[in-house]
Amino acid sequence: xxxxxxxxxxxxxxxxxxxxxxxxxxxxxxxxxxxxxxxxxxxxxxxxxxxxxxxxxxxxxxxxxxxxxxxxxxxxxxxxxxxxxxxxxxxxxxxxxxxxxxxxxxxxxxxxxxxxxxxxxxxxxxxxxxxxxxxxxxxxxxxxxxxxxxxxxxxxxxxxxxxxxxxxxxxxxxxxxxxxxxxxxxxxxxxxxxxxxxxxxxxxxxxxxxxxxxxxxxxxxxxxxxxxxxxxxxxxxxxxxxxxxxxxxxxxxxxxxxxxxxxxxxxxxxxxxxxxxxxxxxxxxxxxxxxxxxxxxxxxxxxxxxxxxxxxxxxxxxxxxxxxxxxxxxxxxxxxxxxxxxxxxxxxxxxxxxxxxxxxxxxxxxxxxxxxxxxxxxxxxxxxxxxxxxxxxxxxxxxxxxxxxxxxxxxxxxxxxxxxxxxxxxxxxxxxxxxxxxxxxxxxxxxxxxxxxxxxxxxxxxxxxxxxxxxxxxxxxxxxxxxxxxxxxxxxxxxxxxxxxxxxxxxxxxxxxxxxxxxxxxxxxxxxxxxxxxxxxxxxxxxxxxxxxxxxxxxxxxxxxxxxxxxxxxxxxxxxxxxxxxxxxxxxxxxxxxxxxxxxxxxxxxxxxxxxxxxxxxxxxxxxxxxxxxxxxxxxxxxx
RNA sequence: GCCGGUGUAGCUCAGUUGGCCAGAGCAGCUGAUUUGUAAUCAGCGGGUCGGCGGUUCGAAUCCGUCCACCGGCUCCA
Numbered sequence: 001x002x003x004x005x006x007x008x009x010x011x012x013x014x015x016x017x018x019x020x021x022x023x024x025x026x027x028x029x030x031x032x033x034x035x036x037x038x039x040x041x042x043x044x045x046x047x048x049x050x051x052x053x054x055x056x057x058x059x060x061x062x063x064x065x066x067x068x069x070x071x072x073x074x075x076x077x078x079x080x081x082x083x084x085x086x087x088x089x090x091x092x093x094x095x096x097x098x099x100x101x102x103x104x105x106x107x108x109x110x111x112x113x114x115x116x117x118x119x120x121x122x123x124x125x126x127x128x129x130x131x132x133x134x135x136x137x138x139x140x141x142x143x144x145x146x147x148x149x150x151x152x153x154x155x156x157x158x159x160x161x162x163x164x165x166x167x168x169x170x171x172x173x174x175x176x177x178x179x180x181x182x183x184x185x186x187x188x189x190x191x192x193x194x195x196x197x198x199x200x201x202x203x204x205x206x207x208x209x210x211x212x213x214x215x216x217x218x219x220x221x222x223x224x225x226x227x228x229x230x231x232x233x234x235x236x237x238x239x240x241x242x243x244x245x246x247x248x249x250x251x252x253x254x255x256x257x258x259x260x261x262x263x264x265x266x267x268x269x270x271x272x273x274x275x276x277x278x279x280x281x282x283x284x285x286x287x288x289x290x291x292x293x294x295x296x297x298x299x300x301x302x303x304x305x306x307x308x309x310x311x312x313x314x315x316x317x318x319x320x321x322x323x324x325x326x327x328x329x330x331x332x333x334x335x336x337x338x339x340x341x342x343x344x345x346x347x348x349x350x351x352x353x354x355x356x357x358x359x360x361x362x363x364x365x366x367x368x369x370x371x372x373x374x375x376x377x378x379x380x381x382x383x384x385x386x387x388x389x390x391x392x393x394x395x396x397x398x399x400x401x402x403x404x405x406x407x408x409x410x411x412x413x414x415x416x417x418x419x420x421x422x423x424x425x426x427x428x429x430x431x432x433x434x435x436x437x438x439x440x441x442x443x444x445x446x447x448x449x450x451x452x453x454x455x456x457x458x459x460x461x462x463x464x465x466x467x468x469x470x471x472x473x474x475x476x477x478x479x480x481x482x483x484x485x486x487x488x489x490x491x492x493x494x495x496x497x498x499x500x501x502x503x504x505x506x507x508x509x510x511x512x513x514x515x516x517x518x519x520x521x522x523x524x525x526x527x528x529x530x531x532x533x534x535x536x537x538x539x540x541x542x543x544x545x546x547x548x549x550x551x552x553x554x555x556x557x558x559x560x561x562x563x564x565x566x567x568x569x570x571x572x573x574x575x576x577x578x579x580x581x582x583x584x585x586x587x588x589x590x591x592x593x594x595x596x597x598x599x600x601x602x603x604x605x606x607x608x609x610x611x612x613x614x615x616x617x618x619x620x621x622x623x624x625x626x627x628x629x630x631x632x633x634x635x636x637x638x639x640x
Numbered sequence: 641g642c643c644g645g646u647g648u649a650g651c652u653c654a655g656u657u658g659g660c661c662a663g664a665g666c667a668g669c670u671g672a673u674u675u676g677u678a679a680u681c682a683g684c685g686g687g688u689c690g691g692c693g694g695u696u697c698g699a700a701u702c703c704g705u706c707c708a709c710c711g712g713c714u715c716c717a
Contacts, residue, residue: 201712202643209714555674590678
C-alpha cells in the first residue's frame, strides 16, 4: 500500500502501483475526465504512470499552468505524428510547449511548408486525436535509443541522446509515432479537441546561427472548441492594438523607405505626445537634482575606444565616418555615457559636489540586424531618456534606491502597475564577454540585488542578460493584454569611471574614483511609446493625448461661438481645435472618435444662446450639456 | 544576418491558364448642401503595379536580383 497525501492534507491509502488516473476516478469521474497530468511531490508525471511510494499528489487540469504545458507538449507530439504521416522522411528535433501553445522544429530536407499547408495538417492532427491513442512511456537504454535514431538517420536525436545519461532515457509512443521524450503526457489524444497552427518560421538547431536551419511550426490547441474561438478573438484584438497600425491611423509616426529602415519620422502629433512625456520626466528629474546636458550625435573613434564600445560593437555597427582630412575618424553615437564622462571631466570634483546627475534626451544610432527591426519597438535611431549619476561608493545604495523610486513613479503615472524587476547578471559560463574586474562586478551585482530587495520589488534573476560593462536592473511591464515588455533599466558601472579615469577629491584630500549609475526609466521614447500605444490601444489619458478637445459646430453659423470656446480652452492650456468643415455633426463626431480625441464638444444654437457645450467623452459617449466652468472642472478632475 | 511570406493610388483592398486604355471604397480637390450625436450628394484629379534586369509578339501576372515590410530564429551597448 502507498499513502497518498492530497493538497487539503488528507491522506488515503491505495494499492502499490496505483496510477494518478485511478486515484482521480476513486474521487470522481468528472475529475478523472479533466485530469491532464499529476504533480507528484515536485515532479509532473503522466496520470497513467504507476506510483510505488508514498507521495503527495495534486491533479493538474487545464486550469493549471502545468496542466496546460502537458496538454501542449502532447499536442506537439500530435503535430509530429501528423507531419510524419503527411511528409514521410521528415526528421524531428525538439517540440516543446511554450507560454501559449507549442512548436516542433523539424528538418524537412528539400521540402518546405507554408501557412497554406496548415489546414491539411490541422485536419490530420484532429483525425489522429480522435483515435484516442494513449501515450505509452517506455524506458530504453542509451544504446538502443542511439541505434533507433541511427537507423532512421536522425542526427539531431542522436546528438540529443549523446548528451543524456544511460538509464535516464524514455520514449513515448502514440499511434505510429515514437519520440525521444522525458514526458509527461496527457492520458490520451482525444482530449485535444481544437488545434490551430499559428505560424511557420526558421529556427536554428540548438539556437546556434552557425548550425542547421530548421523549420519551426507553431501551434496552439485546446480541450474545447470555444476556447480556440476565444483565442482567435484575443489575437485579433492584439492586432488592432498594434502600435504600427495605430501610429499610422493617429498620425503619430511614419517610416520612409527613402529615409532608411528603422529610422522613424515623428509626425506633429507623435512629437507632441513625446514632448509631453519628456516634459513630465524632466520635471520629476529636476525635483531629484538632475541637470540637463546635451551632446553631439557623433564623436571621435577614440572616445568609443576608450569606453570599450568600439572593441565590442565596432564591426557590427554603422561604419566610421571619414572627414575630408585624412586620418580623422568619427562614429555615430551608440550611447551617451562616454560623452557624459567627458562632461564630468571638465571639472575637478569635490566629494561635496557628489552625486552629480547628468541627464540627456540623447539620440543614439545602432545598426540593428535587418531582421530585428520592428516598428518603434526596435529601431536604428532612437532617443534614450538617459542619465548618468556619478557618486561616491558610499552613496551608491541611496542613489540606486532613489532611481528605483523614480522608475516606479513613472510606471505608475503611465498606468503600468504590473511590473517585475529583472536582475540581469553575467553569463555564468562565459565571462570573457565582459569588461571590468571580478571584484567590481561582485560589488555592483550585490548593490543591485540589495537595492531591489530593500525596495520590496518583485524580482527575478536572469543570467547572461547583463550589459558588457555591468549588471542591470531591467523593468519588465505587463500590458493590458498580459504581454510583457522590457522598458526601463538601471545599471551600476565601475568600469567606465576607470576607463575614463574619473576622479573626485575626498575629505581626506586624496583622489578617489566615483561609481556611475546609468539609468533610463522609459528606456527609449520609441520603445516606450510603442508599448504605451499597445497598452492603451491609442486611447491615451487626457494629459497625454496630443489633441485633447475637438470642438464640433453643428453648422457654419456657430463657428464664431466655437472660436470663443477654443480661445477659452487654449487660455487654460488645453490642446483643442475646431472642425470647421461643412459636414454633418455625425460625421464630425465620427472623425473625432476615429482620432480618439478624448473630449468632443458639440456646439449649436442651444449652446451658443446659453453659453454651454454638449460634452462627449470618447469611449463613454454623451455626458450632457454643461457650462464652461463645469467643463473645466470635469477635465481638471481627470487630469489630477 | 538566416528561414518563410508579402509588396497594385495617401489608406484599405480587387485584379491567378501572361493579352482591351489597371479597378473599387475611403481620403484629396471643385461645387452644391448649413446640417443636433459614429460616414450628405455630385463631378474631377491621382498609380514608374517596390527597384533593376531577363523570358515573351505581349508581363501587375513567369524567372533572376536588390530593397522594404510581416512572422519567427539569432542579436540587442
